Amino acid sequence: xxxHQFHPTVAYGNAIGDQVLSLQRLLRHLGYSSExxxxxxxxxxxxxxxxIAQYSHYSSxxxxxxxxxxxxYSPAVLSWLEQVPDRKVVVYHNITPHVYFNGINDVYRQxxxxxxxxxxxxxxxxxxxxxxxxxxxxxxVERGWTRLGVLPIIxxxxxxxxxxxxxxxxxxxxxxxxxxVGRVSPNKRFEDLILTVYYVKRLVRPEAxxxxxxxxxxxxxxxxxxxxLIERLGLSDVFFAGHVSTAQLxxxxxxxxxxxxxxxxxxxxxxxxxSMYFGVPIVAYKAAAVPETLGDSSILVTAKDYAGTAxxxxxxxxxxxxxxxxxxxxxxxxxxxxxxxxxxxxxELLYSLGNGVEK
Amino acid sequence: xxxxxxxxxxxxxxxxxxxxxxxxxxxxxGVSPGKTEVPTTMAENLWKEMVGDAxxxxxxxxxxxxxxxxxDIVPRHYVIDWRVPILGPIHAVVRRIINDEIRRYLFAxxxxxxxxxxxxxxxxxxxAEENARLRQEIEALRGAQESEIG
Numbered sequence: 001x002x003x004h005q006f007h008p009t010v011a012y013g014n015a016i017g018d019q020v021l022s023l024q025r026l027l028r029h030l031g032y033s034s035e036x037x038x039x040x041x042x043x044x045x046x047x048x049x050x051x052i053a054q055y056s057h058y059s060s061x062x063x064x065x066x067x068x069x070x071x072x073y074s075p076a077v078l079s080w081l082e083q084v085p086d087r088k089v090v091v092y093h094n095i096t097p098h099v100y101f102n103g104i105n106d107v108y109r110q111x112x113x114x115x116x117x118x119x120x121x122x123x124x125x126x127x128x129x130x131x132x133x134x135x136x137x138x139x140x141v142e143r144g145w146t147r148l149g150v151l152p153i154i155x156x157x158x159x160x161x162x163x164x165x166x167x168x169x170x171x172x173x174x175x176x177x178x179x180x181v182g183r184v185s186p187n188k189r190f191e192d193l194i195l196t197v198y199y200v201k202r203l204v205r206p207e208a209x210x211x212x213x214x215x216x217x218x219x220x221x222x223x224x225x226x227x228x229l230i231e232r233l234g235l236s237d238v239f240f241a242g243h244v245s246t247a248q249l250x251x252x253x254x255x256x257x258x259x260x261x262x263x264x265x266x267x268x269x270x271x272x273x274x275s276m277y278f279g280v281p282i283v284a285y286k287a288a289a290v291p292e293t294l295g296d297s298s299i300l301v302t303a304k305d306y307a308g309t310a311x312x313x314x315x316x317x318x319x320x321x322x323x324x325x326x327x328x329x330x331x332x333x334x335x336x337x338x339x340x341x342x343x344x345x346x347x348e349l350l351y352s353l354g355n356g357v358e359k
Numbered sequence: 360x361x362x363x364x365x366x367x368x369x370x371x372x373x374x375x376x377x378x379x380x381x382x383x384x385x386x387x388x389g390v391s392p393g394k395t396e397v398p399t400t401m402a403e404n405l406w407k408e409m410v411g412d413a414x415x416x417x418x419x420x421x422x423x424x425x426x427x428x429x430x431d432i433v434p435r436h437y438v439i440d441w442r443v444p445i446l447g448p449i450h451a452v453v454r455r456i457i458n459d460e461i462r463r464y465l466f467a468x469x470x471x472x473x474x475x476x477x478x479x480x481x482x483x484x485x486x487a488e489e490n491a492r493l494r495q496e497i498e499a500l501r502g503a504q505e506s507e508i509g
Contacts, residue, residue, distance in 0.1 A: 228405055229402055299365065311381045
């Protein structure tokens with residue numbers, strides 16, 4: 001039996017791209033023939049991915065085609081999918097609600113709106129819907145799916161076994177570093193991170209720094225707003241690192257004292273699992289899929305009490321036993337996302353599809 | 360285990376004790392809830408000023424197609440760069456000085472212009488609102504007059 005995957009494009013260092021590649025490894029390990037098909041052939045994956053035009057050579061009603069969905073498909077892809085006779089399953093990674101892009105990026109806003117509309121069309125084309133989290137599955141239920149399953153993002157520690165970049169370590173190691181990793185986007189509420197750090201510096205640790213790792217491409221008006229806010233608050237020590245390499249990312253985690261997330265919309269939250277792996281205690285705002293990803297680990301805040309959260313961060317930095325307790329539980333939780341654990345889950349989900357899929 | 364705004368699922372951690380410590384620390388520093396609202400309001404106002412009201416999808420909002428972000432003309436991400444691989448550190452120092460000086464002189468004026476643009480946009484929106492209101496009044500008066508004549 002063949003189980004193939006489709007995503008418009010695949011890129012390293014991108015949560016969905018990494019998931020597609022990890023899933024291919026798992027599917028092959030389970031004995032399935034599995035290829036990745038893209039609309040746009042990514043430059044760095046020549047040989048590992050194929051164009052959808054080539055799918056006719058693989059297509060069969062006995063195959064399963066996993067459709068990764070995050071920002072919407074082109075009309076050409078949708079009509080192609082309507083013609084493909086294979087059994088199809090949507091793997092939903094969530095779409096950021098379009099309202100977050102109002103006044104920031106009209107193209108993203110429109111893409112998010114169109115993407116949500118396409119979900120309705122996809123529900124008629126696919127026989128099951130899988131989400132990275134129950135939160136994502138909930139939206140699939142609202143859009144008409146009845147056969148659902150949670151397939152978490154696979155965390156492969158191998159990817160992070162690189163030498164941390166020395167320049168980053170030299171610059172930031174030592175001191176109090178509050179870290180957030182994620183695209184500079186309004187749903188991630190960078191302004192709340194800045195306001196929290198304003199109180200950390202004012203009340204708790206004046207030397208604290210806020211390190212923000214993630215690309216701001218397409219989000220320049222939002223970045224301008226954040227920089228103006230930093231200036232008006234008279235805040236120093238807030239650094240936007242932009243997009244970083246894996247070696248740099250590892251170095252940032254190594255330098256972090258606390259990982260702080262104030263995000264309001266996450267379909268899963270890969271950096272949370274990365275923080276668990278690197279032993280960085282997490283303080284996160286309880287929203288969307290964040291509590292589900294954290295499980296019974298970490299610290300959740302249910303209200304945006306900036307001064308209170310600042311004091312909590314102070315406690316975590318000063319109280320080694322509390323920090324160790326939180327980190328120990330996080331280390332247990334992160335095991336749930338390792339490839340062998342997710343492989344078991346994948347096997348169950350495939351079995352639930354029936355018709356020739358063996359357990 | 361839930362206590363106020365803090366949640367820790369790990370049963371080995373005493374949430375109430377942590378919450379108490381946080382309360383004591385805040386009390387010790389004399390931060391009243393009122394004080395914490397100042398930066399929050401500042402952030403909200405700045406958002407409205409720079410990005411605009413996210414819910415402004417009214418006919419009026421569409422009438423004036425200028426977005427608050429269009430008012431901002433400061434090239435914050437622009438840096439003077441050249442790639443002549445000679446002179447090494449001198450090259451870096453000169454480049455930094457030029458960039459800093461440009462930011463110091465030019466950006467201050469551009470920030471003022473951007474603020475002025477935002478004020479003009481707000482005034483325009485206010486005028487458009489007033490115009491729509493007056494039109495409605497005229498229509499209502501016309502209607503009343505016609506029914507009186509009729």
